[in-house]
Amino acid sequence: MDTATNWAEMTWEEKREERFKKWLNPEVKFSSEDAAALYNERVNRFIKAIKLEEPDDRVPVILPAGNIPAYLAGINLKTAMYDYDALRRAWIKFLHEFGPDMDTFIGPGLVLPGKVLEIIDFKLEKWPGHGLPVDIETYQFVEKEYIKAEEYDALIKDPSDFWLRKFLPRAAGAFKAFEKLPQLTAFIGIPVFYVGAYADPEIQAALKVLMEASIETMKWNEAVKDVNRQSLEAGLPSFWGGMSGAPFDMIGDMLRGTNGIMMDMFQRPDKLNEAMERLVPIAIDEAVAGANASGCPIIVMPLHKGTGGFMSNKQYETFYWPTFKKILLGLVNEGLVPMPFAEGNYESRLEIIKDMPRSSMIWWFENMDMAKAKKVLGDTACIAGNIPVTTLCTGMPENVKEQCRKLIEACAPGGGYILTGGATMDRGNPDNLRAVMEAAKEYGVYQK
Amino acid sequence: MNAKKQWAEMTWEEKRTERFKRWLTAPNIKFVSQEAEKLYTERVTRFARAFHLEKTDRVPCILPVSNFAAYYGGSDLRTVMYDYDELKRTWRKFLHELGDSDTFFGPGMVPSGKMLEILDYKLYKWPGHGISGDTTFYQCVEGEYMKADEYDALVKDPSNFWLRTYLPRVFGALEPLRNIPPFTTIEEIAIMSFVSYGRPDVQAAFEALLKAGRESMKWISAVMEVSQEATRMGYPAIMGGLSKAPFDTLGDTLRGTKGIMMDMFQQPDKLHAAMERIASLTIDSSLSSIGDSGVPIIMMPLHKGADGFMSMRQYETFYWPTFQKVIMAFVNEGIMPILFAEGGYNTRLDIIKELPKGAVAWWFDQTDMARAKKVLGDKACIIGNVPTSLLMTGTAQEVKRYCQNLIEICAPGGGYILSGGANIDEGDPDNLRAMMEAVKEYGIY
Numbered sequence: 001m002d003t004a005t006n007w008a009e010m011t012w013e014e015k016r017e018e019r020f021k022k023w024l025n026p027e028v029k030f031s032s033e034d035a036a037a038l039y040n041e042r043v044n045r046f047i048k049a050i051k052l053e054e055p056d057d058r059v060p061v062i063l064p065a066g067n068i069p070a071y072l073a074g075i076n077l078k079t080a081m082y083d084y085d086a087l088r089r090a091w092i093k094f095l096h097e098f099g100p101d102m103d104t105f106i107g108p109g110l111v112l113p114g115k116v117l118e119i120i121d122f123k124l125e126k127w128p129g130h131g132l133p134v135d136i137e138t139y140q141f142v143e144k145e146y147i148k149a150e151e152y153d154a155l156i157k158d159p160s161d162f163w164l165r166k167f168l169p170r171a172a173g174a175f176k177a178f179e180k181l182p183q184l185t186a187f188i189g190i191p192v193f194y195v196g197a198y199a200d201p202e203i204q205a206a207l208k209v210l211m212e213a214s215i216e217t218m219k220w221n222e223a224v225k226d227v228n229r230q231s232l233e234a235g236l237p238s239f240w241g242g243m244s245g246a247p248f249d250m251i252g253d254m255l256r257g258t259n260g261i262m263m264d265m266f267q268r269p270d271k272l273n274e275a276m277e278r279l280v281p282i283a284i285d286e287a288v289a290g291a292n293a294s295g296c297p298i299i300v301m302p303l304h305k306g307t308g309g310f311m312s313n314k315q316y317e318t319f320y321w322p323t324f325k326k327i328l329l330g331l332v333n334e335g336l337v338p339m340p341f342a343e344g345n346y347e348s349r350l351e352i353i354k355d356m357p358r359s360s361m362i363w364w365f366e367n368m369d370m371a372k373a374k375k376v377l378g379d380t381a382c383i384a385g386n387i388p389v390t391t392l393c394t395g396m397p398e399n400v401k402e403q404c405r406k407l408i409e410a411c412a413p414g415g416g417y418i419l420t421g422g423a424t425m426d427r428g429n430p431d432n433l434r435a436v437m438e439a440a441k442e443y444g445v446y447q448k
Numbered sequence: 449m450n451a452k453k454q455w456a457e458m459t460w461e462e463k464r465t466e467r468f469k470r471w472l473t474a475p476n477i478k479f480v481s482q483e484a485e486k487l488y489t490e491r492v493t494r495f496a497r498a499f500h501l502e503k504t505d506r507v508p509c510i511l512p513v514s515n516f517a518a519y520y521g522g523s524d525l526r527t528v529m530y531d532y533d534e535l536k537r538t539w540r541k542f543l544h545e546l547g548d549s550d551t552f553f554g555p556g557m558v559p560s561g562k563m564l565e566i567l568d569y570k571l572y573k574w575p576g577h578g579i580s581g582d583t584t585f586y587q588c589v590e591g592e593y594m595k596a597d598e599y600d601a602l603v604k605d606p607s608n609f610w611l612r613t614y615l616p617r618v619f620g621a622l623e624p625l626r627n628i629p630p631f632t633t634i635e636e637i638a639i640m641s642f643v644s645y646g647r648p649d650v651q652a653a654f655e656a657l658l659k660a661g662r663e664s665m666k667w668i669s670a671v672m673e674v675s676q677e678a679t680r681m682g683y684p685a686i687m688g689g690l691s692k693a694p695f696d697t698l699g700d701t702l703r704g705t706k707g708i709m710m711d712m713f714q715q716p717d718k719l720h721a722a723m724e725r726i727a728s729l730t731i732d733s734s735l736s737s738i739g740d741s742g743v744p745i746i747m748m749p750l751h752k753g754a755d756g757f758m759s760m761r762q763y764e765t766f767y768w769p770t771f772q773k774v775i776m777a778f779v780n781e782g783i784m785p786i787l788f789a790e791g792g793y794n795t796r797l798d799i800i801k802e803l804p805k806g807a808v809a810w811w812f813d814q815t816d817m818a819r820a821k822k823v824l825g826d827k828a829c830i831i832g833n834v835p836t837s838l839l840m841t842g843t844a845q846e847v848k849r850y851c852q853n854l855i856e857i858c859a860p861g862g863g864y865i866l867s868g869g870a871n872i873d874e875g876d877p878d879n880l881r882a883m884m885e886a887v888k889e890y891g892i893y
Contacts, residue, residue, distance in 0.1 A: 112639055124636045141636065157728055160607035163631035171636075184610040185726075186733035193556075193737070195563055196668045198661025207654055214645030221643050245634045254636050281604050282632045289629070 012360070015335025019297035020047055023241075026295050028232040035235030042103045043237045046298075046418070050337055050382050052359045054415035059408055059444030061103045062239055062384065063433050064392060064421025067111065067137050069094035071427045077137050078128035081114035084223040091227045095234065097430075101437045105236040107228040112139070113220035119213045121173030124254065137426035146170045147255040149264065152271040155255075156278050158185070167255065174209040177202035241298045242290025244283050244331065244338070246324035247276035252305045261305070265319055276323040284330040297336045298362070301327075307344030313352065321352055332360045339364055339384070343423075350376040359416075366422040371410040374417075383411060386422035387436065393428040397435035404439030412444055419444065460807070463782025467744035468496050474742065477679050484682035491550045492684045499784055499829045500806045501863035507855055507891030508550045510686065510831065511880050512839065512868025514557060515584055517542035519874045525584050526575035529561035532670035539674045543681070546877065548884055552683035554675030560667035566660040568620025571701060584873035593617045594702035596711065599718035602702075603725050605632065614702070621656035624649035688743030691734040691778070691785070692750075693771035694723040699752045708752070712766055723770040731777040738783060745784045748775075754791030760799075768799055779807045786811055786831070790870070797823040813869040818857045821864075830858060833869035834883065840875045844882040851886030859891055866891065 007015065024043050030036040045060040070080040073090035080087040091108045099105065114127065126132045126140040146167065147155070155162040161183055169179040182197050197203065228238065251272070252261035264272045287299045305311070306320035331338045339362040346353070347368055354377050364384040365373060373383050387403050395403075404419060411417040419440050425432075455463065472492045479485040490505070497504035518528045521538025528535040539555045561574065573579045573587040593614060594602065602609045608630050616626045628644045644650060679685060692700075698719070699708040711719045734746055752758070753767040778785045788811040793800070800810065801824050811831035812820055820830050834850055842850075851866055858864040866887050 109640075112637065116639065116642060117637075122637060157725075157732075158607050159605045160611065160631045163633075164607065168631065182736070183729065183733045184607045184615070185729045186737070191569075193664075193668070195567065195657070195660050196664035198657050199665035199668075200661075204658050204661065207658060210642075210645055211651055211654060214642045214651075217639060217642035218646040221640070243634055250634055279632075282630070283634050286630065286632070286634055 010335075012333050012335060012357070015333070016297065016337070017335075019291070019335040022295050023047075023237065023297055026232055026237075028229065030235060031233045032235075035233065038235035039232075039237055042235070045103060046237070046239070049416055049418050050359065050362060052379065052382060052414070052416040054446040056446070056448070058446060059412045059440050060418050061437060061440045061444075062106075062418060062420040063098065063102055063104075063436060064387065064389075064424045065094070065098075065106060065433060066424030067426040068424075068428065068430070068433070069108070070111070071137065072097075072430055076128065076135055077111065077426070078114070078134050080108070080111050081127060084113070084220050087111060087220075088223040088227055092230060095227070095231050095236070098433065099231070099234050099236060101434070102236060104239040105231040106240060107224055107231060107238070109224045109228070109240075113217060116213050116216045116220065119209060119216060120175065122171065123173065124171050141253070143253065143257045145257045145260045147260075149256070149260065149268065152268065152275050155275050156271075158183075159278055159282055161185070171254075174213075175206050177206040238294060238296045239298050240300055241294045241296030241336070242287045242300075244287040244299050244301045244327060246301070246303055246306060246320060246327070246340075247279040247283065248306060248320045248324065249302075249304045250279055250283070251275060258305065262311075265311075265315060269319070272319065273323075276319075277326075280323050280326045280330065283327050284334070287327075287331055287336060288334050291334075291336055299331050299336050299338050301338055301340040303340050303342050303346075304344075306349065307342065307346060308348040309345065313348060316349060317352060321349075325355070328356060328361060332357060337361060342366060342368070347372065353377070354380045356380060362418065364418075364420065368422075370407055374411045378414070378416060382416045382418065384418035384420050387420070389421060389423045389425060392421055392425045392432050395432065397429070397431045400432045400435040401439045401442075404436055405443045408439065408443045412446075415446070458782075460780045460782060460804075463780075464744070464784065465782075467782040468492075468784075470742060471684070471744050472496065474679070474684075476742065477676075479682060480680050484680065487682035488679070488684055491682070494550060495684070495686060495865070498863060498865050499809050501826070501829060501861075503862040503893040506893060507859050507887045508865050509883055509887045509891075510551055510865055510867040511546075511549050511883060512834065512836075512871045513553060513873075513880065514871035515873040516871075516875070516877075516880075517555070518558070519584065520545075520877060524575070524582060525558070525873070526561070526581050528555070528558055529574060532560075532667055535667075536670050536674055540677065543674070543678055543683075547881060549683065549880075551686045552678040553687070554671055554678060554685065556671045556675065558671075560663055563660045563663040563667065566621065566656055566663060570618050570620060588700065590700070590704045592704050592707045594698075594707075596703075596707065596715070599711075599715065599722050603718075603721045605630070606725055606729055608632065618701075621660075622653050624653040685741070685743050686745055686786075687747045688741040688783075689734050689738040689746045691730055691746050691748045691774065693748065693753065693767065694726040694730060694774065695753060695767045695771065696749075696751045697726050697730065698722060705752065709758075712758075712762060716766075719766065723766075727770040727773050730774050734774075734778065735781055735783075744782060745786055746778055747786050747788060749788045749790060751790055753793075753796065754789065755793060755795050756791070760795060763796060764799060772803070775803065775808060779804070784809065789813060789815060794819065800824070801827045803828065809865070811867065817854060821858045825861065825863060829863045829865065831865040831867050833867070836868060836870045836872055839868055839872050839879050842879065844876065844878040847879045848882040848886045848889075851883055852890045855886065855890045859893075862893070 045055040048055040049060050067077050069090045070077055073093045075086050075090055080090060087108050095105060124142055126142060128134050128136045132140055151166060154166060165178055165181055168175045180200060180203060182194055186194055252258055291297050306316055328338045341364040343366050345367040346365055350373060358380055362382040362384055363377060365386045368386055370386055377383055391399055391403050494504045494508040498508050515525050517539045518525050521541045523534050523538050528538060535555050535558060543552060571589055573589055575581050575583045579587050612626055616623045627647060627650055629641045699705055738746060753763055775785050786809045790813050792814045793812060794815055797820060805827050809829040809831055812833045817833055824830055838847060838850055866883060
């Protein structure tokens with residue numbers, strides 16, 4: 001934030017007002033006065049929902065569109081990943097077709113550039129045509145014990161060193177040589193021997209690959225930026241200001257794997273907790289940097305391993321929630337709006353997660369009895385969700401609309417509700433997305 | 449190390465015995481002659497006994513030279529920093545012409561001038577680069593390279609602080625690294641991170657690093673050639689690695705003297721937290737640097753804990769605890785730290801004697817050696833301390849007489865190595881030979 005000098009002394013509400021102001025006034029030249037007015041209306045609709053107030057007109061909507069713009073344009077995810085012009089055309093087409101009706105638009109930034117992943121020999125994902133059949137519409141995460149149990153100490157001692165010299169060499173084949181790098185903090189006085197390490201041909205090659213990958217990423221980024229700019233100009237705000245997550249998932253997904261972290265809860269609980277503590281400020285910093293760059297204060301946080309059935313409530317309270325809550329509060333204290341996306345079923349956690357300042361965040365649920373969520377969380381947090389993906393992908397528009405009506409009736413009263421999917425759809429009938437918007441306009445109107 | 453399985457269970461003395469055995473047997477060295485091998489064994493044995501407070505055939509001697517060979521060979525520091533052939537020629541000339549000595553310092557402390565220029569290193573001035581071309585040494589440029597409010601960043605994620613804040617300040621060529629994002633990320637692939645590496649200025653910074661790496665390699669091969677020749681001729685190296693006290697790391701190259709002195713008063717807790725963090729990183733990097741050298745000795749030049757720099761109370765509160773932690777980590781891995789106490793350490797003797805017997809050696813600059821012998825004599829090997837002024841301006845006879853006196857004071861019972869209080873760059877080589885004569889004449893046990 002290019003903020004008032006007294007940022008540190010401001011309350012979280014004051015900081016958030018500053019960030020909302022920035023969100024309301026993006027650095028963009030709107031394509032028309034209409035677009036400017038619509039932009040303002042849309043952002044205000046979200047802001048009211050977040051503050052648990054009734055929006056002036058109706059329930060806001062996040063259309064649950066994942067990679068569907070690709071398929072509606074007649075290409076598939078694989079093509080969108082490799083052909084940046086095709087990617088741009090597809091998302092622009094979607095923007096033009098749905099733009100006037102939507103409340104927000106999710107750009108193509110989540111469609112990863114295939115060439116970059118190939119250049120770095122990325123091991124953590126499979127994608128269409130690379131480990132997955134070409135016609136698959138999403139990625140497959142490759143979970144493994146990338147980090148051994150005895151490597152917690154290295155993570156705790158110096159997280160970036162750990163990432164550079166232990167994690168990256170295993171996550172991407174092209175960076176294997178980084179294992180041989182000396183510690184960045186190693187040099188003393190005149191760093192002759194230290195610099196000598198960069199003469200190693202494998203390290204030189206790895207750094208060259210990094211530069212090559214960056215040039216390729218820039219090409220992809222031009223396309224993504226162009227789409228995002230056009231969407232803003234058309235008056236569609238972004239709802240994806242930055243990303244964060246729960247430390248338990250950072251370690252469980254990427255580093256230790258499900259099996260590893262489940263064992264660690266029993267065999268080395270202290271190390272696990274210490275490592276998660278170390279990740280708290282790092283995750284906050286990353287989200288703040290993301291939001292500062294994007295101008296949008298919503299921090300999307302996909303959650304995985306704390307879902308119902310993955311662990312007991314006692315384990316959730318001991319291992320998952322404490323550091324996760326620290327991040328939530330850290331984000332709130334920076335004026336940001338955390339929006340955890342609780343994959344799976346979070347019903348058993350409702351009583352625990354309501355322990356947050358009133359109206360400080362948004363909970364986006366996948367499988368959840370939303371009436372119950374409204375009852376437990378309703379005067380604490382804005383809730384979002386959860387049209388089933390099955391209905392979106394296989395139902396008729398009228399089924400979708402009916403689902404939305406029920407959700408709106410259960411969740412919308414008094415404000416604090418955003419209509420969206422339980423997950424996003426990649427393929428299906430575009431009229432089902434239109435039905436979502438229709439439902440909001442028909443059933444989601446607040447009477448003044 | 450061999451016997452890896454039981455390494456973790458061994459005592460520090462056992463580990464040290466293992467490491468010294470490897471230093472002594474030098475399995476990878478092809479000596480030039482049997483005579484050279486015999487002399488190598490004698491010399492290492494002499495040092496090993498002195499370090500462990502045992503008597504030996506005679507007092508060992510470390511000739512106090514740093515850039516001496518350059519001037520002896522008719523060149524100067526500036527030339528040998530840039531011309532690696534001259535570097536080799538002068539050091540080899542000195543090696544072959546000096547005569548008997550117990551150890552030999554290769555040119556590893558003469559950095560490549562080109563490498564420093566490629567990276568635009570700000571922490572040092574060197575001849576022809578900030579200081580006069582005929583200067584015989586470097587000048588450290590102290591500054592507040594780390595600001596007073598950056599302790600949290602350092603403690604939170606040291607390498608992140610180094611890469612994105614500190615390195616861009618001390619290497620002009622790496623300044624653009626300020627623009628890269630942290631390595632750590634919540635995402636399994638933070639694809640946007642790559643975008644920053646595509647910036648022309650960031651690419652130029654990495655190109656500079658690679659170029660500096662290649663330049664260093666040329667320099668390293670010249671250094672290795674001379675150092676290996678010295679070992680093959682029977683002169684053991686006595687420096688396997690370098691390390692520092694955490695207070696000095698922060699005070700010398702991060703906060704500066706003024707900054708750290710203020711921090712002792714204004715933010716002592718943050719200073720302690722940072723020193724703890726630096727201690728554990730120092731231990732890791734020093735232990736990994738010593739891995740291949742085969743020489744089980746880490747040299748630690750000490751600065752800001754000297755007499756007059758701080759009170760005893762401050763020394764005990766701020767300097768000693770993390771310094772001791774680093775020392776003991778080396779000791780516990782079987783490594784011998786040589787602690788080079790620049791300036792005077794007269795007031796610190798009673799504290800530093802706490803370390804286990806035979807664990808470390810103290811190399812004194814201006815400390816009273818009689819008192820050092822008295823206080824530390826049955827705890828640690830002491831090294832020193834012919835004054836540099838005498839070595840540079842005195843006659844060989846005067847040097848020899850001074851050495852005789854030192855030997856008489858410090859040698860009895862073992863645990864003494866004759867050396868200078870600091871190292872010289874210029875002077876009469878006969879003054880160095882006089883030191884060798886002194887140990888052979890007066891230092892016999």
